[in-house]
Amino acid sequence: MAKLPAASELCRQLAELMRPHVTPATCLVGIHTGGVWVAEWLHRELELTQPLGTMNVSFYRDDYSQRGLQGGRKPSAIPFDVADAHIVIVDDVLYTGRTIRAALNELFDYGRPARVELAVLADRGGRELPIAATYCPQALSLAPTQSLNLEKAEDGSLEFTVVEK
Amino acid sequence: MNSNPQLNKHGELQHLLTIEGLPREIIAAILDTAAPFTEVAEREVKKVPLLRGKSVFNLFFENSTRTRTTFEIAAKRLSADVINLNINTSSTTKGETLLDTVDNLSALQADIFVVRHASSGAPHLIAQHLAATGRDHIRVINAGDGRHAHPTQGLLDMYTIRHYKKDFTRLTVAIVGDVLHSRVARSQIHALTTLGVPEVRVIAPKTLLPTQVEQMGVRVFNDMREGLRGVDVVMMLRLQNERMNGALLPSPQEYFKYYGLTPDKLDLAKPDAIVMHPGPMNRGVEIDSAVADGRQAVILPQVTFGIAVRMAVMSMLGGA
Known part of the structure; x- marks a missing residue:
C-alpha cells in the first residue's frame, strides 16, 4: 500500500481546515486515547480558551453484549457546559463510525449542544453508519484486515502504523 | 465446575461471591x-x-x-x-x-x-x-x-483506601471492633492481604475475635491504643447487636470506653490517617461523633465510591 502520511503533517493540515470555523467559544472533546492526543495538539495550536474535554466511550459501545467492557479506564471529563455549546469531537481515525455514534450518545448525556462537528486525522473508509467527518485532511482505503493505529513516541510526536489483524 | 466458581475458564469474573481466592x-x-x-x-x-x-x-x-x-x-x-x-x-x-x-x-x-x-x-x-x-x-x-x-463492601473499602493512600504496599491498616460477627472484616482482610498491605491489624476484645484469626495473616491487638499506633488507615466495624447471642459484652458504654474511636485514641495513628466505617454507625458505641464528623473521616465518600x-x-x- 501507499506510504502512510506523517501524523504531524496531518495535524497541521487539520488545524488549518478548522481554523476559519473555530471561535473562542468552540469546545474540543478528544476521544481516548488517540483522539485526546490530537485534541491536545489542536487545542494548543488553535489557541482555544475553553478547557479541553475528553471522553472514554466504552460505556456506550454497541459491542458490550458480545465483547464485554472494553477500552481504557480513564474517566470522561467534560469541564465546560455542553448546553448550547459549539463542540468539535476529535478522533484519530474514522472507520466504522460506531465510536462516533457512542461519543454522540455520551455527549448528549451532558446536555444539548448547539452544534456538534467531527474532526479526524484520517478517514480509512469502511463506514457502517451514516457518519461523516466535518474536518478530515486525509482519506485512505484500507482492507478490513488492517488496522490503522496512532502511536505516541516518548518525545510526544505522533505516528501512524498499520497492523495486520 | 472448576475450583473457583467465581471465574470462568478464561479466568474472567463470572460471579462475585467472596474476595477470598480472587486473584x-x-x-x-x-x-x-x-x-x-x-x-x-x-x-x-x-x-x-x-x-x-x-x-x-x-x-x-x-x-x-x-x-x-x-x-x-x-x-x-x-x-x-x-x-x-x-x-x-x-x-x-x-x-x-x-x-x-x-x-x-x-x-x-x-x-x-x-x-x-x-x-x-x-x-x-x-x-x-x-x-x-x-x-x-x-x-x-x-x-x-x-x-x-x-465482597462489594470489601472492594469499595479498597477503592477508598487507594483513592486516599495510592500505594497499598506501604500501609499499616487497623480493623477495629466486632470481627467475630463481621463478614465485612473477613472481606477486608482478604482484600488487604491480596493487594499486598504489609501489616493488617485487628483490634478487638477477645470475646469478639474468631478463634485462630491470626491464621488470616493479621496481627492481633486487644489494647486499642497499642494497636492504633502509627497506622495509616482505621477501619471501624459496626457492633452487630442483632447478631449477638448472649453476653459477649458488658455494656455499650463499657465497649465505647475501651474500643470506641475517640479523638484522643485517633491521635495515636498517623496524623494523615483516614477513618472508615461501613455504616450504619452506632455513635457513642464504636465511634465518637467528633471522629465520625471530623476531618479524617472518609465515611461518606465510601458510600459514594x-x-x-x-x-x-x-x-x-x-x-x-
Whole structure:
C-alpha cells in the first residue's frame, strides 16, 4: 500500500481546515486515547480558551453484549457546559463510525449542544453508519484486515502504523 | 465446575461471591473499572446504557435497606431494570426453598442476582445450582452472606483506601471492633492481604475475635491504643447487636470506653490517617461523633465510591 502520511503533517493540515470555523467559544472533546492526543495538539495550536474535554466511550459501545467492557479506564471529563455549546469531537481515525455514534450518545448525556462537528486525522473508509467527518485532511482505503493505529513516541510526536489483524 | 466458581475458564469474573481466592489482577481490574464510573454521577444524565434491557434481581433474604438501595442505584445507573424482592416476607414464609425461588426467578429472565442471605454460602449455592442446571449465563453477586463475606463492601473499602493512600504496599491498616460477627472484616482482610498491605491489624476484645484469626495473616491487638499506633488507615466495624447471642459484652458504654474511636485514641495513628466505617454507625458505641464528623473521616465518600464499585462489578459480569 501507499506510504502512510506523517501524523504531524496531518495535524497541521487539520488545524488549518478548522481554523476559519473555530471561535473562542468552540469546545474540543478528544476521544481516548488517540483522539485526546490530537485534541491536545489542536487545542494548543488553535489557541482555544475553553478547557479541553475528553471522553472514554466504552460505556456506550454497541459491542458490550458480545465483547464485554472494553477500552481504557480513564474517566470522561467534560469541564465546560455542553448546553448550547459549539463542540468539535476529535478522533484519530474514522472507520466504522460506531465510536462516533457512542461519543454522540455520551455527549448528549451532558446536555444539548448547539452544534456538534467531527474532526479526524484520517478517514480509512469502511463506514457502517451514516457518519461523516466535518474536518478530515486525509482519506485512505484500507482492507478490513488492517488496522490503522496512532502511536505516541516518548518525545510526544505522533505516528501512524498499520497492523495486520 | 472448576475450583473457583467465581471465574470462568478464561479466568474472567463470572460471579462475585467472596474476595477470598480472587486473584490480585481481578481485584485491581474492578478498582480500575470503578474509577470512570465515579464521574457518571456528576453528569446531567447520571446513567450509562451498558445494562439496557438486562434484569437485575435483588434477592434479599435478610433485610438491608441500605445495601439494597446502593445495588439498586448502581443497577439503575447502568440502565438495568431492577426488581427488588424481600423474600423473608414472601415465598419462603410459605415454604418455598431457596433453589425453588431461584428457579422461578430464572424463568422470569433474570440476568444478575444480587443475593443477601443470613446463611453463609447461600450465594455460592445459587451459583452452583445455576451451573448445574445449565443456566450459567445468569450472574450472582453476593451482597452479604451470614458471617462469611460481603465482597462489594470489601472492594469499595479498597477503592477508598487507594483513592486516599495510592500505594497499598506501604500501609499499616487497623480493623477495629466486632470481627467475630463481621463478614465485612473477613472481606477486608482478604482484600488487604491480596493487594499486598504489609501489616493488617485487628483490634478487638477477645470475646469478639474468631478463634485462630491470626491464621488470616493479621496481627492481633486487644489494647486499642497499642494497636492504633502509627497506622495509616482505621477501619471501624459496626457492633452487630442483632447478631449477638448472649453476653459477649458488658455494656455499650463499657465497649465505647475501651474500643470506641475517640479523638484522643485517633491521635495515636498517623496524623494523615483516614477513618472508615461501613455504616450504619452506632455513635457513642464504636465511634465518637467528633471522629465520625471530623476531618479524617472518609465515611461518606465510601458510600459514594460504593455505587461506582458496584457499577464496575455489574458491568464486568453483565457483558459477554
